[in-house]
Amino acid sequence: MKxxxxxxxxxxxxxxxxxxxxxxTEGNLIRLTLGNFQEEGGFKINTSKDDLYFTxxxxxxxxxxxxxxxxxxxxxxxxxxxxxARIPESGKYIQSGDVALIKCISDEIDDGYCYYxxxxxxxxxxxxxxxxxxxxxxxxxxxxxxCEVFIPEVKEQKKIAKLLDDINRKIELNxxxxxxxAQYLKDLYVHWFLQYDFPDSAEKPxxxxxxxxxWNAELKRSIPDNWNVAKLGDxxxxxxxxxxxxxxxxxxxxxxxxxxxxxxxxxxxxxxxGLKHFDGTYASSKVLHPYELVMCxxxxxxxxxxxxxxxRAMLIPDIFDEDILSSHHVNVIRPYNVLLKEYLLFxxxxxxxxxxxxxxxxxxxxLGLVFSGFEDYKTEIPPDYVLERFSNTVLKVEAIKSSILxxxxxxxxxxxxxxxxxxxxQATITD
Numbered sequence: 422m423k424x425x426x427x428x429x430x431x432x433x434x435x436x437x438x439x440x441x442x443x444x445x446t447e448g449n450l451i452r453l454t455l456g457n458f459q460e461e462g463g464f465k466i467n468t469s470k471d472d473l474y475f476t477x478x479x480x481x482x483x484x485x486x487x488x489x490x491x492x493x494x495x496x497x498x499x500x501x502x503x504x505x506a507r508i509p510e511s512g513k514y515i516q517s518g519d520v521a522l523i524k525c526i527s528d529e530i531d532d533g534y535c536y537y538x539x540x541x542x543x544x545x546x547x548x549x550x551x552x553x554x555x556x557x558x559x560x561x562x563x564x565x566x567x568c569e570v571f572i573p574e575v576k577e578q579k580k581i582a583k584l585l586d587d588i589n590r591k592i593e594l595n596x597x598x599x600x601x602x603a604q605y606l607k608d609l610y611v612h613w614f615l616q617y618d619f620p621d622s623a624e625k626p627x628x629x630x631x632x633x634x635x636w637n638a639e640l641k642r643s644i645p646d647n648w649n650v651a652k653l654g655d656x657x658x659x660x661x662x663x664x665x666x667x668x669x670x671x672x673x674x675x676x677x678x679x680x681x682x683x684x685x686x687x688x689x690x691x692x693x694x695g696l697k698h699f700d701g702t703y704a705s706s707k708v709l710h711p712y713e714l715v716m717c718x719x720x721x722x723x724x725x726x727x728x729x730x731x732x733r734a735m736l737i738p739d740i741f742d743e744d745i746l747s748s749h750h751v752n753v754i755r756p757y758n759v760l761l762k763e764y765l766l767f768x769x770x771x772x773x774x775x776x777x778x779x780x781x782x783x784x785x786x787x788l789g790l791v792f793s794g795f796e797d798y799k800t801e802i803p804p805d806y807v808l809e810r811f812s813n814t815v816l817k818v819e820a821i822k823s824s825i826l827x828x829x830x831x832x833x834x835x836x837x838x839x840x841x842x843x844x845x846x847q848a849t850i851t852d
Contacts, residue, residue, distance in 0.1 A: 428566030436516035437483040448474030460694040464506035490523040496558040503545035533582030610767040654796025657756040662747030675700030680748040688733035688770035711739035718790040719750040732778035734769040739823040760808035763815040
C-alpha cells in the first residue's frame with residue numbers, strides 16, 4: 422500500500438455556473454443536480470424537478486461523456502459528500518456548479534478503483550471533517566484533492582473494482598426488475614379501473630366486450646353497472662404514527678421506522694435509504710405489519726428529494742424481522758373492507774387524485790395534509806369479486822418485490838463489509 426494525496430492521482434474540477442433564466446422543461450441538455458446522486462452511491466434520474474433542461478450557451482468541456490465520474494460539492498442530504506456516480510450517456514448532461522468531475526491523471530490509479538476510492542469511508546471522513554459546518558455543508562475540488570489515501574498496486578485495484586462492480590450491477594438489475602413489476606401493476610390498475618376493462622364473469626374485458634356503463638350524477642361521469650360510490654372518509658380508519666424527538670432516532674439503533682423519507686417521489690415505492698430507527702417505547706397498537714397501507718401526510722417543500730410525496734401511499738414491504746413502526750409524518754390507512762386496500766393504494770397514487778389532494782394542504786416550508794378534504798373525496802367502488810382478484814395479484818407481485826429488496830439489502834451489507842477491507846488490503850481477491 423502506498424500513501425498519496427488524491428491530488429497526486431486525480432484532478433477534480435468544478436462545473437459551470439448555470440443561470441436560472443435558461444432552465445426549461447424541454448431541451449437537448451440536462452443540468453446535473455444533487456438529485457442525480459443515489460445516497461448509497463450511483464447515478465439516478467432526477468425526478469424531483471421539471472425544469473432540468475438548460476437552453477443557454479454551454480462550453481463543450483462541461484458536456485459530459487458516458488463513464489465520467491462525478492461527485493457532489495454540496496451536502497443537501499447527510500452523508501452525500503463523497504458519493505460518486507458515473508454518467509450513463511454521452512452528450513446529454515451538463516456539469517453544473519454543485520458537481521465536480523473527477524479525472525485520473527496518474528498511471529498509479531485505475532479509473533474503476535478511483536470511483537470507489539473517492540466514495541470510501543477514508544475519504545468521506547476527511548471530507549466531512551473539512552466541510553463547512555452549516556445546515557447545508559460544502560466541500561471543494563481542493564479539499565477533495567487534499568485527502569490522503571493508501572492504494573494497492575494497479576493489478577489489485579482492477580480486481581477490487583470488478584468485484585464491487587459485479588455487486589452493483591446485480592443491485593441495479595434487481596432495481597430494474599422491481600421497477601418493471603411496479604409498472605405492471607400501475608398498467609393493470611389503469612386497464613381495470615380507469616378504462617373499465619377488468620375481467621367480467623366470462624373472463625372478457627368488461628368495457629371492450631360491451632359491458633354497460635351508467636351515468637353517475639355524483640361523480641359526473643359514467644361508471645360500470647353495479648359499481649357503487651362512496652366518500653373516502655366512510656371507507657377506512659386512519660391513525661398517525663409515533664411522535665419522536667431527536668434522541669429517539671439519533672443512535673441509529675432500535676426498531677425500523679417508516680417516515681416521510683421512506684416514500685420515493687412519484688408514489689407507490691418504498692425508499693430503503695430513507696429508513697430511520699426508533700429507540701424508545703411504543704404501544705403494541707403502533708406496530709405495523711407487512712403489506713399494510715400507509716400514506717405520507719407531510720412534505721418539506723424546501724428539500725428537492727422530498728418533493729411530491731404528500732398524499733402518496735405505499736404498502737409496507739415484507740423485509741423486516743423486528744417490529745415495524747411509523748413516524749407521525751405517516752398515517753396508517755385501515756379499510757373496513759380489507760379488499761379495498763390495494764385498490765386505494767393505486768387510487769391515492771394516481772395523478773388525478775394527487776392533483777386533488779395537493780389542494781388540501783397547509784403550511785409554507787412544511788406542508789401538512791388536511792384530512793377533512795381528503796375524507797370528502799368521492800370515488801367509485803368496484804364489486805368485491807373484482808377487488809379480490811386485483812388484491813391477490815398485487816400481493817403476489819409485492820411479495821416478489823419484497824424478496825428482491827431483501828436480496829438487495831444483503832448485497833448492500835456485503836458491499837459495505839467488503840469495501841473498507843478491500844480498500845485497506847485487510848482482505849484480498851485471489852485469482
